[in-house]
Amino acid sequence: MFSRILKYLPFFSDAEVPYTVTARPDTGLYSAKLGIWLFLASEVMLFGGLFSAYIFLRIGAEPGYWPSGLLNVPVGTANTAVLIASSVTVVLAWAALKMRQLAKYKFYMAITILCGVLFLAVKLSYEWPAKFNHFGIFVRQSAASKYEEFLGNKHLSETGQAPRWEISGHLLDAPKGSPYAEQAHHNAEHFAHETHRHDAVTEADDDYVIQLDPVNADPDSKENDRPHFLPRPLSSKIAVIKAADVESASTFAPRHSTYFATYFLITGLHGLHVLGGVLVFLYLWLPIKGGTKLYQTNPEHLANRVEVAGLFWHFVDLVWIFVFPIFYLL
């Protein structure tokens, strides 16, 4: 039945093109290898364009508007390790195929796929949602002195550091009509439950109430002047900010700042590439005509396909090797 449907799909009307499996003598390449490297060259330019945008926006950012230390370093490090491991297993899978060891190939390929899935799961079920639950308010520079107890700009200017204009944490109350009202309500309930305090939600409906991050709870502390490996928990201190004093307010979503815009776009696009790689690996691992079944009739062809897919995967790993320190550490 499957083949009846496949007959109507366009895939089987190719002219016979040479050098799909064996190498062309003068170049020494089989065609797919050349093709994937050309594709990777274009990907270098794609991520290059994104990274050049990152550099441009970062050096152009006004002091105090490019945050750091907002991402979870242990989780990011673990995800990096997962991707590196998968890079090793995919090349071992290819080697196993070249040495005609089918069982080993299936084993290593399965691990590679699982690593890819794990990477995405961590990103989509923990990292990104954690950001969307965090809130940041950029205070108008003209009104910043009112919020000095949360910003600590005197200490920052004394120590030669960039000013701070943002108050961040969990949103407990938002102005009337804010799209974040539901999140605020949910957080306020949680807050009341945890601290047994009910001063989170104010009478006025033109202010934001934030359960503060440690950096805003005690802005003069020397602890804030250095990066931290382990994420620090929220304080139980709250701040009330009038809507009129707010320049921009949003969750740690792409719209929050050029930092998060670049973070989400680059890691999002990278994640799509991880997904694409996982799907291709799945296709090559399953016992279907273009996958493991191909081993029976043309193992070298399958090995080439795995090599080509592996090259793509290594490139994806390579991009992450730069993404991780740039966004998580520096």
Next chain:
Amino acid sequence: MATTASSTAGSHVAGSHHEAHHGGHDDHHHHELNFLQKWVFSTDHKVIGCQYAFCGLVFLFLGFLMMLVMRWQLANPGVPVPVVGNFLRGAFGPVVMTDAGALTASGYNVFGAMHGTIMVFFGIVPLAVAGFGNIVVPLQVGAPDMCYPKLNMASFWSFFTSGVLMLASFFVPGSAAKSGWTAYPPLAGIADLPADSSVWLNGQTVWLVAMVFNITGSLLGSINFISTIIQLRAPGLTWMRLPFFVWAQFVTAFLLVLAFPPLEAASFMQLTDRVFGTSFFMPTGLVVGQALGQTWSGGGSPILWQHLFWFLAHPEVYVLILPAIGIVAEVVANNTRKPLYGYKAMVYAIFLLGFLSFIVWAHHMYMTGMGAKVAAFFQITTIMISVPSVILLTALLLSLWGGSIRFNAPMLFATAFLPMFGIGGLTGIPLAFNAVDLFLHDTYYVIGHFHYVVAPGTIFGLFAGVYYWYPKITGRKLSEFLGRIHFWGSLITINGIFFPMFIQGMAGVHRRWYDGGVTYEQLAGPVLHWNKFMTVSAGLLALFQLPFIWNFFSSFWLGEKVGRNPWNATTVEWDTPTPPPHGNFDKPVEVYRGPYEYSVPGAPVDFIPQTQRP
């Protein structure tokens, strides 16, 4: 063993056929393909090439129609468009046309932006690169198909999707994109985003999504071209025996592969700016005169977009010209019955051109407030890039010298290309200097310059290609008589449209003004009368395309029937049956000599095909 040891395409076919059979792909090689497989979802490069070429011609036609409406407005500001005014009002709605059937200011911007986008990305590139490239390159290198046939098909459908989206964008609320084909933020970031409408379903957003599909298709197609040329050259076809058209497509493909991705990245960024409220390009402190359906934090840079856009768009203009130069080279060699003059120099020149094209982009940004160091860098590289261009043009001109020239339809267009491209190129030289750019930036001088290169330049080259290769694909020649009418009428009228633009530009007439400069009567008054002349020329140019359109379709049935090699040409594509079957060649291909062995002293005939055994 057969696949590696043998040296002929026939055995390759047999070998990989054997491989395929061995691989268990059972019966489909001898299966009659159904209509969908053969004509719609084909993986045959000739079918795909025709699909691209046909779409390209249709889009060129649509872009041309938009230009006609714009030219009417410029010559007769505010006057309803004759004959079709009410139809356009019905089709495009009140944003684009007034109730009386005249073009509105927004409508002028819509047509202007879409004319540019459609001509460049949906007209010329699909026709010149993907259309001619797909049809001719595998044949000229002696290959049975492109290197990745399935990928080729996928590329076409990605392009087709982008075309559908682009056309659909005319009919979303607010009509199509209207911020220029250059889509500069912050305007392009906020355009079409009124408070009460969708962030997805509006002209500029759909434009961005369509561009992503278009770029993806182009990228995948270029990978195919490069691989085909490197891997599938027939035995004996060394690099310096390649027809110049193949070299041109090779360099063009590299330009596309490496220059397009930053624009794709930038398109994603502008898309998230519009849809998710990011501020990649939205500066701090932007004030907009109405409530919009989006808010931004600021901190972005509009200049960043310009860098990423022009990083592509400059190599893109070489993508637009190189295939045409390639076609002209083929037609000139064939119709002068002489080898090309300076073939080797042309090959080195085209590589130098390709390389330099990546480091000149900011000459489109001289007015953005750049300092002396960076301006000097880009001025130097821009002047340098004129050298290989001149080498190419001079070599082609010198190729005419001493030839036995046959002025058939393809040759007329190819010959006219040379001075037209010359004017286009020469008028670009003043623009290389930022001091001159102070006066000429955003004037009609620039429009005149680039249209000369693309319209009487590239498009004439493409017409030459159509007249030249139509017999190979259809088995019939286009009418010479209609071809001459098409040629002379187009040549005269197209100069009538674009030459006065230099006059207007130097007088300071600004581009993208919908009222034809009437508002600036004091500055530009003496030259505004040219608007009427240019519009009349445009109308006449339209009339002279009718013989071509009739010729193109009627010749399928009424054209003079031809055999394998109606032009007595030397290159490999003429050594196939007409039209070429699936797999292209009826015998193994082997190449014995260079591509332009015309009038070889002592030879019995004035041409020796590349595949002819010595």
Next chain:
Amino acid sequence: MDHSHEAAHIAAHIGAYLKVGIGLLILTGVTVALSYVDFGSRANNIIVGMIVATFKASLVAAIFMHLKGEKMTIWKFLIFTGIFAAGLFFLTYLAHSDPISGTSHSSHS
């Protein structure tokens, strides 16, 4: 191609793959650790981080992606890719850091 010869050739590389893999994991730890060391300025920290990242990337490219010993055809266009990517980075940065001066409005950066 002699298959058994090729297989042995590849088996010899397995050790290298594993060593590089472990090396990369260690270097990841090093990257994280170094980011908490004060090298004087943020810019210096970035440079250190990028040097380590570049070294890691080179290992992936050379060993895992078999670029070491890859055919010239591939190297030829990769080199140009590198040049153009560098051009994009450098020239964009140059345009930002070299703004127009000497005009009546050029006092703000």
